Amino acid sequence: MKKLALWICLISPFLLQGHAGGHYATGDLLKIWHLQNGQTIEGNFAYGNSEGITVEQLHGTLQTILLANLQTADRKIAQLKVNRYKSIHGQAFTETLPKTSKPAFPGMHWIAFFLFATLALQVFSGDHQKKWRQAIGLACLFVGIIWACKTETAISPSNSSTTTTTPTKTSISFLDSAFAPYKKTISTNYDDTYYYVNSNGMPEHNMMVGITSWQQQVPIPQPYSGSNHWSIPLKPVYESTPLSTKTNFMKGAVALAVNGIPIFNALNNRGEDSFAIGELDQWGGHCGRADDYHYHAAPMHLSNTSGLKPIAFALDGYAVYGAKEPDGTAMKALDAYHGHELSNMAYHYHGTADYPYVIGSMRGKVSTDPATPAPENQILPQAFTNSVRPALTALKGATITNFETLSPTAYVLTYSLNAKKYTVKYSWVNSTYTFVFTDGDGKQSTETYTRK
Numbered sequence: 001m002k003k004l005a006l007w008i009c010l011i012s013p014f015l016l017q018g019h020a021g022g023h024y025a026t027g028d029l030l031k032i033w034h035l036q037n038g039q040t041i042e043g044n045f046a047y048g049n050s051e052g053i054t055v056e057q058l059h060g061t062l063q064t065i066l067l068a069n070l071q072t073a074d075r076k077i078a079q080l081k082v083n084r085y086k087s088i089h090g091q092a093f094t095e096t097l098p099k100t101s102k103p104a105f106p107g108m109h110w111i112a113f114f115l116f117a118t119l120a121l122q123v124f125s126g127d128h129q130k131k132w133r134q135a136i137g138l139a140c141l142f143v144g145i146i147w148a149c150k151t152e153t154a155i156s157p158s159n160s161s162t163t164t165t166t167p168t169k170t171s172i173s174f175l176d177s178a179f180a181p182y183k184k185t186i187s188t189n190y191d192d193t194y195y196y197v198n199s200n201g202m203p204e205h206n207m208m209v210g211i212t213s214w215q216q217q218v219p220i221p222q223p224y225s226g227s228n229h230w231s232i233p234l235k236p237v238y239e240s241t242p243l244s245t246k247t248n249f250m251k252g253a254v255a256l257a258v259n260g261i262p263i264f265n266a267l268n269n270r271g272e273d274s275f276a277i278g279e280l281d282q283w284g285g286h287c288g289r290a291d292d293y294h295y296h297a298a299p300m301h302l303s304n305t306s307g308l309k310p311i312a313f314a315l316d317g318y319a320v321y322g323a324k325e326p327d328g329t330a331m332k333a334l335d336a337y338h339g340h341e342l343s344n345m346a347y348h349y350h351g352t353a354d355y356p357y358v359i360g361s362m363r364g365k366v367s368t369d370p371a372t373p374a375p376e377n378q379i380l381p382q383a384f385t386n387s388v389r390p391a392l393t394a395l396k397g398a399t400i401t402n403f404e405t406l407s408p409t410a411y412v413l414t415y416s417l418n419a420k421k422y423t424v425k426y427s428w429v430n431s432t433y434t435f436v437f438t439d440g441d442g443k444q445s446t447e448t449y450t451r452k
Helices: 002-019 072-092 108-124 130-152 172-182 300-306
Strands: 032-034 040-042 044-048 052-056 062-066 186-190 194-199 230-233 238-244 253-257 262-264 285-287 293-295 312-314 319-321 348-350 361-364 399-407 410-417 420-429 432-438 444-450
Touching: 032 072, 044 072, 052 072, 172 186, 172 194, 172 300, 230 253, 312 361, 399 420
Parallel strands: 262 293, 319 348
Antiparallel strands: 032 040, 044 052, 052 062, 186 194, 194 230, 238 361, 253 262, 253 312, 285 293, 312 319, 399 410, 410 420, 420 432, 432 444
16 A cells, blocks of 8 residues: 555656646647637637636637627527526626636645645554555545645636637638628639639729729729639738838739729829829729729728628738728727727728728738839739730820720720710720720720730
8 A cells, every 4th residue: 555655646746737738638629619800719618607708728728708709600609608607507607707817826736745645655654553544645645636736727706808819810701701792703712821812803883983083094804813813811910010001012902802803002103192183983993004903992882782791801811891890889999000909809900081091001911022122012922913905194184984884895984085075995805805995076096905
């Protein structure tokens, strides 16, 4: 029996050490909780109340989640678990979410263990009344072990019902739901790193009407597909020094709207506010030098279809919402980057009617093209345009008054200049594009181009 006691004393520290890491370790099955902002948190229900739940993650880490931040299905599951938890604990149930507490003195349970072990060995050293002393010694020893384990994982009340973390990965279901209303004109896929969007760059709404500073470009389809797709990072990471859109990204897109249309910097390549100088249409967009349609202002009109879902995703991976928060409340104050992080909601941007409209600085990490230094730098990866015809110059005094779809492959743009009406009628068959220009006096000219 003395040998047995000594053996228990030797292995008990290892038993204690193994227990301190919590119930779950790498490889264990953990539930995935889906937040309304598309982020996910892994962990199994530990306890909760009418406001939220606390889940145990790997190695004993505790994470609190507000019920209001959970997607509907997971919120129902959480409420069922809370009700079950309340029925089991009865009067011990509390309406304040608890948190993990640490021992006042981390080594206290070890001291207690050795005291009990010493007592046990002392008891074992005697020869008289051997059996009952052995029983007492073993009881003391195991009480010490249990007490030490209990101290390490004790739970105490807390006045705080929230903790703020940034989950590491955006859920595919969240992205799918955001792009779903526009799946007639776009397609998506993904891997472990990016969510990919294929688009022809032509929106479902009308275009060009209302532009008063026109570059004589018109919208034509773009090959944003295959290896030239748009790429949204699935694991956005904060940038310690966010790059400002005032001094960066004058080239290329900074975000992608959920209808597959890229969103450029609010400033054009000359550093001017595109909206303020009349370059944008009623939907916040215009055409670039490659006849590529894109937004420079927030496409707030997409909220009419998207509701409380994102209207876009920045190329750093963070979502862009409209005038309301994901939970339907009014938009809260924005930071210098034109976004914020609220409670358990991951960082996100908001579109507004005022400059910078979408993004003030890229809150997340992005890679830039080393061949184009600031301010003409651009984010990589991103899709590129493919010009059909040479770029034209600004037509001073022209105002676009109408834009009409004649067929899926034919459009006519109408503009006024010096009180006269002008039109540009264009169409395409496969890779051949035909432009018919009619001036204010009715004279026509035709130009044909082939996309290479």
